[in-house]
Amino acid sequence: MTSFNDSFGLSFTATSADSIFAYEALMPKFLGFRREMMKDLAALLEADPEMPMANLAKGYFMKMSGARELTPIADQQRALVKGMAGRLNPREAMHLTALGQWCDGDMDGATETWEALLRETPLDPLALRLAHFTHFYSGDGRKLRDSMAHALPNWPEDHPCYGFLLGMYGFGLEESGDYAKAEQFGRRAVEINPEDAWSVHSVAHCLEMTERHAEGIEFTRALEPAWSKVNNFRYHLHWHRGLYHIERGEFAEVLDLYDNHFGRDVDTPYYLDMVNATSMLWRLEMFGADVGDRWQTLADIAAKRIQDDELIFVSLHYFMALISSGADADVTAMMAHLEEWAERPTTQGRITKQAGLSVARGMLELRRRNYDAAVKELYAVRYGMDPLGGSHAQRDIFWMMLAEAASKGSDPKLALTLLAERTARKPHSAWGWERYADCLSGGGQGDRAEAARATAKELVAH
Template identity: 30%
Template sequence: MLTDRWGLPVATDDPAIIAGLDTFDTSFITYGTTAAAIWDAARTDPACVMAQAKAAALELFLQTGAGPDKARVWLTAAGPHLARSTERERLWHRQAAAWADGDAEAAIALCREIAAHWPEDLAAVKMAQFHMFHVGDLAGMLEVAETTLPAHRQVAEMHGMRAFALEEMNRLDEAEDAGRQAIDLKRAEPWAHHAVAHVMETQGRCDEGLAFMTGLAETWADRNSFMLTHNWWHAALFAIDADRPDLALQFYDDHVWGVLKGYSQDQVNAAALLVRLEFAGLDAGDRWQDVAAHVAARGPEHVEPFLDAHYLLALTRAGRDAAAGSLLDSLRDYVARQSDRLTGRIWCQTGLPLAEGVAAFGRGDWAAAFDRLGPALAGLQQVGGSHAQRDLFWQLWLQAGRQAGAHATIRPHLERRAAERPGVAKHRRDLAALG
């Protein structure tokens, strides 16, 4: 039995398997590009339960409809070897199985158990935050970071994880302090850059945020497509807020779209930025068609409400009504078959009305968009995505309300936005446009 990079035992006698596990964990917590090493390790030693569990996790991280079935192949291979594995390995295996089954509550509980017993395992802390984030358990994200912090006080990524949790809890000053502490420890810590960007975005510090992010951008060049494109996406939001939409469009063309067009998160970044650019008065041209072509190639998938909503936005804005209709029909059938556990309730109560509202917006049916998006807004925290990302759905609702003539309803929301972000001129223009 050997030990991994956390100094914890793993039931394997092959140093190459440990190297594969360590490469996966490092790539996972730093948004690197070498996570696929875990698949080679798992193939090399089917008896290593930890390798099989993390190989399964990587399938699920890709957020495809086929992900759960692919994950179960690895998990099943580990089955005969569970008895000789360590308890931590068995918990990793169980959390991957729960994830594949769509049981977020069980996956979170299992990650909490790993982090509680082995706080050295920073990958487990990151995994716990991942699951919590996707169902809106923001307090849990912060709790797991705070309780494991003593084991990682000199690790930049630990402070980056804590910073993002603090930001999502709206503890903005603390979040910025934690993010900057991470950057002091390691300048190339993109998740900390991301957390500080969230703080600045929330506070409307657009010029400062633009300079901050572009000043660090060279450190993202070797990160995976999600982190690279998403941090550039944040830079583009600052450019829009600073009334420089042409610069944001340049960021879109040069950095946000085109890295890994088949990946869900790259498609989300693209769709969310294109519609914001349209709100800023730019013509997206044929860019919607390119994004929608890659979305349509996915076929109907229901990995997460946040994803489906963005897919529908891309399809409808590109005029692909047949593909959008097929996705909506599939979603309605999927929701009708959901159980009463947490993820099922999220799909039923928020995911479906959100999807229907976004699709109506994309078609230009303003009244329907306003009516369907409205009930979904209260549950947005649980559909996936961050505050900054989910704000898109508020913006769609406000735009639909303006077009539908619901000025009295949307005015207080526009006034609040203008008061919270006084340095962003577009909020004042939006208010003025109501007359």
């Protein structure tokens, strides 16, 4: 094994310079969600079975899928590279530490290790994307934004990953609420590479948060030939288009996207597939649409994932499917699992204890039509849900559950305040105005109810 530098001075331990070329070619595919990424990594490992960074990348990719059955492979990769400890350069050794921390459940520690690594070697695309991933699952948009801001000035514009970085920065800006600047960065990245699905996604989030639903449909549709070339992440962009349609009352379009794209093939080890499907079915029901027997398929898949313990955000979505159409015994088993998880001294265990358990209990009570009990659970953590991770747009479903429970519960004044909050935050949401109208009507404010209902109707018509 020898030390080689890549085109931008990053040092690697490998058996030949060809391995470095192959690794460099892999990184844009990793950042670009390319379907051939795992095949290319397998070819690299076949050619250079002991290349530390290729082995570490394999371990990381298993963890990133969010599936319990792949974690033993990550553990194996960690053990394998640990056996090479004497031959690792300092950056590779830090990656080994980070993978180990992640495998041990210390996601916060892994994130800190990548950030420390990036201060030393900011041109490491793998560390940068992994930190982006775990900042995302800490739910803190400022960290997501600043991590990219720290690294970006160091990157030459001719680096093959540069455009991806602009989109990642755009996403960090969006999750920290700076929508105008976020959109500029996201659109610049999309101009560089329209197949860069994460950057398209950054812009899609800006359009969602600024409630430009028609523009969102047009934007995602126009670029679909480009972004649909990527792996299952493409389904998340279909899901985003579904969010725009649902606000316009176009439920048939949402169900069409569900049946033909993001709900079609969800029994996969990629965590986002079930997240897309479950959260959209739940939303559709909250909007008053009939989803037929679609929950059953999802509940059957969720039943196989009761014991998953990678990301509480993801497990809450499995739970949505179980409580919607699963067997009582499975619901009980998963709640017991979540309670046990909340006692573990891991990053995700802490988050489960802080907010995950209350959200799970709240959604269960809501499904059982115990509305006041649901409000009690969800209201207690309403300002503490960010650490669950995912985006603001995704976590919105938990807030909507609270509003739904409140509007059917025994405290109409609470429901009224929540819906007033909703219409202030999302003035173009017909869902919010309709429910606000119901609350106003129930509270004897007929004129204001009529005005709110008229606003809702006008929004749906447009």
